[in-house]
Amino acid sequence: MKNIYLTLFGFFLFIHVVWCQSSIAYLGINQGLSNDLVTTIFQDRDGFIWFGTSNGLNRYDGYEFKVFKNDPLSKNTLSDNRITAITESKFANLYVATKSGLVVIDPNRTNYQQVLLQLPDGNTPINFAVHQVEQDGRGQVFAQGGAKGLLKIQETKDYNIAQLIPLKYDGQSLSNYRVNTICKAAGVGIWAIIENLGLAYYDSEKDTFSLTEKGNFQSAAMVADPTGNIWFSNRGQIVCYNTNARSFTYYNFGPYRKPIVNLYYGKDKKLWICTDGMGIQKLDINTGKFGDQVGFDQQQLTSKSIFAVLEDKDNRIWIGTLRGGINIIDPLRRRFKTSKINPNSRLVNTSDFTLSFEEADQNHIWIGTDGDGLYKWNKTRGVIENYPFSSNLDLRHTFVTALVQDRVGSTLDRNL
Incomplete structure:
Protein backbone atom coordinates (compact mmCIF):
# COMPACT_ATOMS: atom_id res chain seq x y z
CA MET A 1 0.00 0.00 0.00
CA LYS A 2 1.25 3.44 -0.86
CA ASN A 3 2.19 5.96 1.78
CA ILE A 4 0.16 9.16 1.89
CA TYR A 5 2.02 12.46 1.50
CA LEU A 6 0.54 15.83 2.35
CA THR A 7 0.60 18.54 -0.29
CA LEU A 8 2.04 21.77 1.06
CA PHE A 9 1.04 24.78 -1.01
CA GLY A 10 3.38 27.76 -1.10
CA PHE A 11 5.83 26.48 1.51
CA PHE A 12 9.50 25.66 1.31
CA LEU A 13 10.15 22.03 0.57
CA PHE A 14 10.00 20.35 3.98
CA ILE A 15 11.28 23.49 5.70
CA HIS A 16 8.06 24.22 7.59
CA VAL A 17 7.69 20.61 8.64
CA VAL A 18 11.10 20.85 10.27
CA TRP A 19 10.68 24.26 11.86
CA CYS A 20 13.73 23.77 14.07
CA GLN A 21 16.67 21.46 13.53
CA PHE A 336 12.90 14.68 10.40
CA LYS A 337 15.67 15.77 8.08
CA THR A 338 15.66 18.75 5.76
CA SER A 339 16.17 18.01 2.06
CA LYS A 340 16.69 20.84 -0.43
CA ILE A 341 17.06 20.77 -4.18
CA ASN A 342 20.02 23.17 -3.89
CA PRO A 343 21.47 22.27 -0.47
CA ASN A 344 24.57 24.46 -0.88
CA SER A 345 22.63 27.60 -1.73
CA ARG A 346 21.33 30.03 0.88
CA LEU A 347 19.21 31.82 -1.68
CA VAL A 348 15.50 31.20 -2.03
CA ASN A 349 14.51 30.01 -5.50
CA THR A 350 11.45 28.50 -7.14
CA SER A 351 12.72 24.94 -6.78
CA ASP A 352 12.41 25.24 -3.00
CA PHE A 353 8.63 25.72 -3.18
CA THR A 354 6.53 22.60 -3.54
CA LEU A 355 2.96 22.29 -4.79
CA SER A 356 2.49 18.52 -5.08
CA PHE A 357 3.84 15.09 -4.16
CA GLU A 358 3.38 11.59 -5.56
CA GLU A 359 5.13 8.37 -4.54
CA ALA A 360 6.80 6.72 -7.54
CA ASP A 361 8.00 3.62 -5.69
CA GLN A 362 9.53 2.75 -2.33
CA ASN A 363 12.69 4.72 -3.09
CA HIS A 364 11.46 7.65 -5.20
CA ILE A 365 9.01 10.54 -4.84
CA TRP A 366 7.81 12.93 -7.55
CA ILE A 367 7.87 16.61 -6.54
CA GLY A 368 5.93 19.29 -8.35
CA THR A 369 7.33 22.78 -7.78
CA ASP A 370 6.01 26.32 -7.89
CA GLY A 371 7.54 27.45 -11.18
CA ASP A 372 10.46 25.08 -11.66
CA GLY A 373 8.84 22.02 -13.15
CA LEU A 374 9.00 18.42 -11.99
CA TYR A 375 11.66 16.79 -9.80
CA LYS A 376 12.34 13.25 -8.70
CA TRP A 377 13.67 12.56 -5.21
CA ASN A 378 15.78 9.46 -4.59
CA LYS A 379 15.27 8.92 -0.86
CA THR A 380 17.94 6.22 -0.62
CA ARG A 381 20.68 8.39 -2.13
CA GLY A 382 19.28 11.65 -0.80
CA VAL A 383 19.41 13.19 -4.28
CA ILE A 384 16.77 15.42 -5.90
CA GLU A 385 17.04 15.82 -9.67
CA ASN A 386 15.10 17.76 -12.28
CA TYR A 387 13.20 15.34 -14.47
CA PRO A 388 14.37 15.52 -18.12
CA PHE A 389 11.66 16.18 -20.70
CA SER A 390 11.70 15.94 -24.47
CA SER A 391 11.99 19.19 -26.40
CA ASN A 392 8.33 19.14 -27.37
CA LEU A 393 7.23 18.80 -23.71
CA ASP A 394 9.34 21.28 -21.80
CA LEU A 395 7.97 21.73 -18.25
CA ARG A 396 11.10 23.14 -16.67
CA HIS A 397 9.53 26.49 -15.86
CA THR A 398 5.93 25.52 -15.11
CA PHE A 399 3.80 25.20 -12.00
CA VAL A 400 3.05 21.54 -11.27
CA THR A 401 -0.02 21.69 -9.04
CA ALA A 402 -1.04 18.01 -9.01
CA LEU A 403 0.53 14.61 -9.66
CA VAL A 404 -0.94 11.13 -10.05
CA GLN A 405 0.67 7.84 -11.06
CA ASP A 406 -1.28 5.06 -12.79
CA ARG A 407 -0.98 1.33 -12.22
CA VAL A 408 1.78 0.85 -14.77
CA GLY A 409 3.89 3.60 -13.25
CA SER A 410 3.21 6.41 -15.69
CA THR A 411 2.95 9.82 -14.02
CA LEU A 412 0.47 12.47 -15.10
CA ASP A 413 0.77 16.06 -13.96
CA ARG A 414 -1.45 19.07 -13.95
CA ASN A 415 0.47 22.22 -14.75
CA LEU A 416 -0.14 25.89 -15.34
Missing part, protein backbone atom coordinates in the same frame (compact mmCIF):
# COMPACT_ATOMS: atom_id res chain seq x y z
CA SER A 22 17.50 21.64 17.25
CA SER A 23 15.61 19.28 19.54
CA ILE A 24 14.97 22.15 21.97
CA ALA A 25 12.35 24.84 21.40
CA TYR A 26 11.65 27.90 23.54
CA LEU A 27 8.56 29.72 24.81
CA GLY A 28 8.81 32.99 26.70
CA ILE A 29 7.37 36.45 27.10
CA ASN A 30 7.63 37.16 23.37
CA GLN A 31 5.37 34.16 22.71
CA GLY A 32 2.78 35.28 25.27
CA LEU A 33 4.02 33.74 28.52
CA SER A 34 3.16 36.08 31.40
CA ASN A 35 6.55 35.75 33.12
CA ASP A 36 9.87 33.98 32.48
CA LEU A 37 10.08 32.55 36.03
CA VAL A 38 8.20 29.26 35.70
CA THR A 39 7.50 27.51 39.00
CA THR A 40 5.28 24.55 38.09
CA ILE A 41 3.96 22.66 35.03
CA PHE A 42 0.84 20.49 34.71
CA GLN A 43 -1.09 18.77 31.90
CA ASP A 44 -4.85 18.44 32.36
CA ARG A 45 -7.12 15.68 31.05
CA ASP A 46 -7.93 17.70 27.92
CA GLY A 47 -4.24 17.95 27.00
CA PHE A 48 -3.73 21.62 27.86
CA ILE A 49 -0.37 22.46 29.45
CA TRP A 50 -0.61 24.79 32.46
CA PHE A 51 2.30 26.86 33.71
CA GLY A 52 2.54 28.59 37.05
CA THR A 53 4.78 31.65 37.05
CA SER A 54 5.72 34.40 39.47
CA ASN A 55 3.21 36.62 37.68
CA GLY A 56 0.18 34.64 36.60
CA LEU A 57 -1.28 31.31 35.54
CA ASN A 58 -0.83 30.33 31.88
CA ARG A 59 -2.68 27.79 29.73
CA TYR A 60 -1.01 26.69 26.49
CA ASP A 61 -2.91 24.95 23.69
CA GLY A 62 0.04 24.32 21.41
CA TYR A 63 -0.43 27.61 19.57
CA GLU A 64 -0.94 30.39 22.08
CA PHE A 65 -1.18 31.23 25.76
CA LYS A 66 -4.22 32.25 27.76
CA VAL A 67 -3.19 34.12 30.90
CA PHE A 68 -5.14 34.15 34.18
CA LYS A 69 -4.33 36.78 36.81
CA ASN A 70 -5.65 38.12 40.08
CA ASP A 71 -8.31 40.81 39.78
CA PRO A 72 -8.41 42.77 43.06
CA LEU A 73 -11.91 44.06 42.25
CA SER A 74 -13.44 40.61 41.77
CA LYS A 75 -14.10 37.59 43.98
CA ASN A 76 -14.11 35.33 40.91
CA THR A 77 -10.35 35.38 40.55
CA LEU A 78 -7.02 33.90 41.58
CA SER A 79 -5.92 34.64 45.13
CA ASP A 80 -2.44 35.71 43.99
CA ASN A 81 -0.36 35.95 40.81
CA ARG A 82 2.52 34.01 42.37
CA ILE A 83 1.65 30.43 41.44
CA THR A 84 3.29 27.57 43.34
CA ALA A 85 1.46 24.37 42.31
CA ILE A 86 -1.29 23.01 40.03
CA THR A 87 -3.26 19.77 39.96
CA GLU A 88 -6.61 18.50 38.68
CA SER A 89 -9.12 16.62 40.82
CA LYS A 90 -11.18 13.59 39.83
CA PHE A 91 -14.06 16.02 39.20
CA ALA A 92 -11.91 17.91 36.62
CA ASN A 93 -11.58 20.91 38.91
CA LEU A 94 -8.24 22.69 38.64
CA TYR A 95 -6.50 23.42 41.94
CA VAL A 96 -4.15 26.39 41.82
CA ALA A 97 -1.91 27.03 44.82
CA THR A 98 -0.44 30.48 45.35
CA LYS A 99 1.65 32.45 47.82
CA SER A 100 -1.53 33.64 49.53
CA GLY A 101 -4.18 30.99 49.13
CA LEU A 102 -5.64 28.06 47.23
CA VAL A 103 -8.23 28.39 44.45
CA VAL A 104 -10.41 25.84 42.67
CA ILE A 105 -11.34 26.56 39.04
CA ASP A 106 -14.36 24.68 37.66
CA PRO A 107 -14.09 22.32 34.64
CA ASN A 108 -15.23 25.11 32.28
CA ARG A 109 -12.37 27.24 33.66
CA THR A 110 -14.71 30.18 34.27
CA ASN A 111 -15.65 30.08 37.97
CA TYR A 112 -13.21 30.39 40.87
CA GLN A 113 -13.71 29.33 44.48
CA GLN A 114 -11.39 30.16 47.32
CA VAL A 115 -10.67 27.08 49.43
CA LEU A 116 -11.79 27.67 53.01
CA LEU A 117 -9.83 26.64 56.09
CA GLN A 118 -11.90 24.89 58.73
CA LEU A 119 -11.41 26.50 62.15
CA PRO A 120 -13.16 25.93 65.52
CA ASP A 121 -14.98 29.26 65.23
CA GLY A 122 -15.92 28.94 61.55
CA ASN A 123 -14.48 28.72 58.06
CA THR A 124 -12.25 31.37 56.55
CA PRO A 125 -10.53 31.68 53.14
CA ILE A 126 -6.95 30.42 53.14
CA ASN A 127 -4.68 33.47 53.10
CA PHE A 128 -1.28 31.83 53.60
CA ALA A 129 1.16 30.23 51.16
CA VAL A 130 0.26 26.78 49.86
CA HIS A 131 3.35 25.22 48.31
CA GLN A 132 2.05 21.91 46.95
CA VAL A 133 -1.19 20.16 46.02
CA GLU A 134 -1.31 16.38 45.52
CA GLN A 135 -3.86 13.60 45.06
CA ASP A 136 -3.63 10.17 46.61
CA GLY A 137 -4.55 6.98 44.80
CA ARG A 138 -8.24 7.52 45.56
CA GLY A 139 -8.35 11.02 44.13
CA GLN A 140 -8.39 12.77 47.50
CA VAL A 141 -6.71 16.20 47.25
CA PHE A 142 -4.16 17.33 49.85
CA ALA A 143 -2.35 20.62 50.30
CA GLN A 144 1.02 21.37 51.87
CA GLY A 145 0.40 24.40 54.04
CA GLY A 146 3.85 24.86 55.59
CA ALA A 147 3.38 25.95 59.19
CA LYS A 148 -0.34 25.18 58.88
CA GLY A 149 0.42 21.49 58.40
CA LEU A 150 -1.03 18.90 56.02
CA LEU A 151 -4.48 19.85 54.76
CA LYS A 152 -7.15 17.50 53.43
CA ILE A 153 -9.61 19.07 50.99
CA GLN A 154 -13.30 18.25 51.25
CA GLU A 155 -14.53 18.82 47.71
CA THR A 156 -18.24 19.35 47.02
CA LYS A 157 -20.30 21.06 44.34
CA ASP A 158 -20.88 24.16 46.44
CA TYR A 159 -17.72 24.59 48.50
CA ASN A 160 -14.20 23.32 49.19
CA ILE A 161 -12.98 23.12 52.77
CA ALA A 162 -9.46 22.34 53.97
CA GLN A 163 -9.16 20.38 57.20
CA LEU A 164 -5.94 20.20 59.21
CA ILE A 165 -4.87 16.58 59.73
CA PRO A 166 -3.48 16.02 63.25
CA LEU A 167 -0.07 14.33 63.39
CA LYS A 168 0.36 11.34 65.71
CA TYR A 169 3.73 11.61 67.43
CA ASP A 170 4.94 9.85 70.60
CA GLY A 171 1.40 9.15 71.72
CA GLN A 172 0.30 12.74 71.13
CA SER A 173 -1.92 14.35 68.52
CA LEU A 174 -0.15 17.44 67.20
CA SER A 175 -1.93 20.25 65.39
CA ASN A 176 1.07 22.59 65.48
CA TYR A 177 3.72 21.27 63.09
CA ARG A 178 5.40 22.42 59.88
CA VAL A 179 5.42 20.42 56.64
CA ASN A 180 8.44 20.94 54.38
CA THR A 181 7.33 18.87 51.39
CA ILE A 182 4.84 16.17 50.39
CA CYS A 183 4.35 13.58 47.64
CA LYS A 184 1.73 11.01 46.77
CA ALA A 185 2.56 7.41 47.55
CA ALA A 186 2.87 4.77 44.85
CA GLY A 187 -0.45 3.28 46.00
CA VAL A 188 -2.76 5.22 48.26
CA GLY A 189 -1.63 7.73 50.84
CA ILE A 190 0.61 10.77 51.19
CA TRP A 191 4.20 11.07 52.42
CA ALA A 192 5.46 14.20 54.15
CA ILE A 193 8.66 15.59 55.63
CA ILE A 194 7.89 17.20 58.99
CA GLU A 195 10.40 19.85 60.00
CA ASN A 196 12.63 18.78 62.93
CA LEU A 197 10.60 15.58 63.41
CA GLY A 198 11.08 13.26 60.44
CA LEU A 199 9.16 11.33 57.80
CA ALA A 200 5.39 10.92 58.16
CA TYR A 201 2.73 8.97 56.27
CA TYR A 202 -0.97 9.60 55.82
CA ASP A 203 -2.82 6.29 55.48
CA SER A 204 -5.89 6.91 53.33
CA GLU A 205 -7.54 3.65 54.36
CA LYS A 206 -7.18 4.25 58.10
CA ASP A 207 -7.43 8.06 57.88
CA THR A 208 -4.39 8.45 60.13
CA PHE A 209 -1.29 10.63 59.83
CA SER A 210 1.67 9.25 61.77
CA LEU A 211 5.40 9.80 62.06
CA THR A 212 7.07 6.80 60.43
CA GLU A 213 10.76 7.64 60.96
CA LYS A 214 12.34 10.23 63.21
CA GLY A 215 14.99 12.52 61.74
CA ASN A 216 16.02 16.14 61.37
CA PHE A 217 15.53 16.43 57.62
CA GLN A 218 15.70 19.69 55.67
CA SER A 219 13.97 18.83 52.42
CA ALA A 220 12.78 20.98 49.52
CA ALA A 221 11.60 18.19 47.21
CA MET A 222 10.26 14.65 47.40
CA VAL A 223 8.93 12.04 44.96
CA ALA A 224 7.91 8.37 45.02
CA ASP A 225 9.06 5.80 42.47
CA PRO A 226 6.80 3.01 41.13
CA THR A 227 8.23 0.46 43.60
CA GLY A 228 6.99 2.58 46.49
CA ASN A 229 10.35 3.94 47.61
CA ILE A 230 10.54 7.62 48.60
CA TRP A 231 13.25 9.98 47.36
CA PHE A 232 13.90 13.38 48.91
CA SER A 233 16.58 16.04 49.15
CA ASN A 234 18.36 16.72 52.42
CA ARG A 235 21.22 19.22 52.87
CA GLY A 236 23.11 18.41 49.68
CA GLN A 237 22.10 14.76 49.72
CA ILE A 238 19.58 12.60 47.94
CA VAL A 239 17.92 10.22 50.38
CA CYS A 240 16.04 7.05 49.47
CA TYR A 241 13.64 5.54 51.97
CA ASN A 242 12.81 1.89 51.32
CA THR A 243 9.24 1.62 52.53
CA ASN A 244 9.36 -2.19 52.80
CA ALA A 245 12.68 -2.52 54.63
CA ARG A 246 12.13 0.81 56.47
CA SER A 247 15.73 1.78 55.78
CA PHE A 248 17.51 4.85 54.41
CA THR A 249 20.18 5.07 51.70
CA TYR A 250 22.12 8.32 51.32
CA TYR A 251 23.62 9.62 48.07
CA ASN A 252 26.09 12.49 48.37
CA PHE A 253 25.17 15.31 45.99
CA GLY A 254 27.63 17.70 47.66
CA PRO A 255 30.20 18.07 44.82
CA TYR A 256 27.57 19.74 42.65
CA ARG A 257 27.22 22.57 45.21
CA LYS A 258 23.92 23.84 43.85
CA PRO A 259 20.57 23.89 45.67
CA ILE A 260 18.12 21.12 44.78
CA VAL A 261 14.74 22.70 44.04
CA ASN A 262 12.76 19.80 42.58
CA LEU A 263 12.80 16.04 42.04
CA TYR A 264 11.10 14.20 39.20
CA TYR A 265 10.91 10.49 38.46
CA GLY A 266 11.24 10.19 34.68
CA LYS A 267 9.90 7.76 32.14
CA ASP A 268 13.51 6.64 31.70
CA LYS A 269 13.28 5.23 35.26
CA LYS A 270 15.86 7.69 36.56
CA LEU A 271 15.61 10.36 39.20
CA TRP A 272 15.78 13.84 37.67
CA ILE A 273 17.38 16.33 40.05
CA CYS A 274 16.47 19.92 39.23
CA THR A 275 19.00 22.41 40.53
CA ASP A 276 19.22 26.17 40.88
CA GLY A 277 22.27 26.83 38.73
CA MET A 278 23.48 23.49 37.38
CA GLY A 279 20.63 22.32 35.20
CA ILE A 280 19.31 18.79 35.51
CA GLN A 281 21.38 15.97 36.96
CA LYS A 282 20.20 12.38 36.88
CA LEU A 283 20.59 9.60 39.41
CA ASP A 284 20.53 6.05 38.11
CA ILE A 285 18.67 4.38 40.95
CA ASN A 286 20.04 0.97 39.96
CA THR A 287 23.73 1.93 40.02
CA GLY A 288 23.59 4.88 42.42
CA LYS A 289 25.62 7.04 40.03
CA PHE A 290 24.97 10.68 39.13
CA GLY A 291 25.37 12.13 35.65
CA ASP A 292 24.39 15.03 33.44
CA GLN A 293 23.67 12.90 30.35
CA VAL A 294 19.99 13.72 30.15
CA GLY A 295 19.28 12.95 26.50
CA PHE A 296 19.65 16.50 25.20
CA ASP A 297 22.26 19.25 25.10
CA GLN A 298 21.83 21.27 28.30
CA GLN A 299 24.01 24.00 26.82
CA GLN A 300 21.02 24.88 24.65
CA LEU A 301 18.74 25.50 27.64
CA THR A 302 17.86 29.14 28.26
CA SER A 303 18.68 28.82 31.97
CA LYS A 304 20.55 26.42 34.24
CA SER A 305 18.09 27.08 37.07
CA ILE A 306 15.39 24.42 36.62
CA PHE A 307 12.26 24.70 38.75
CA ALA A 308 9.81 22.33 37.03
CA VAL A 309 9.79 19.35 34.66
CA LEU A 310 6.93 17.52 32.92
CA GLU A 311 6.86 14.69 30.39
CA ASP A 312 3.53 15.03 28.58
CA LYS A 313 1.27 12.37 27.06
CA ASP A 314 3.21 12.57 23.77
CA ASN A 315 6.61 12.25 25.52
CA ARG A 316 7.58 15.89 25.06
CA ILE A 317 9.66 17.24 27.91
CA TRP A 318 8.63 20.65 29.26
CA ILE A 319 11.21 22.43 31.42
CA GLY A 320 10.35 25.49 33.50
CA THR A 321 13.26 27.75 34.38
CA LEU A 322 14.17 30.76 36.46
CA ARG A 323 14.20 33.81 34.15
CA GLY A 324 14.54 31.55 31.09
CA GLY A 325 10.92 30.74 30.34
CA ILE A 326 10.00 27.30 28.99
CA ASN A 327 12.21 24.85 27.11
CA ILE A 328 10.59 22.03 25.12
CA ILE A 329 12.38 18.86 24.08
CA ASP A 330 10.39 17.01 21.42
CA PRO A 331 11.94 13.63 20.50
CA LEU A 332 9.82 13.47 17.34
CA ARG A 333 11.71 16.39 15.80
CA ARG A 334 14.83 14.28 15.53
CA ARG A 335 13.05 11.99 13.08
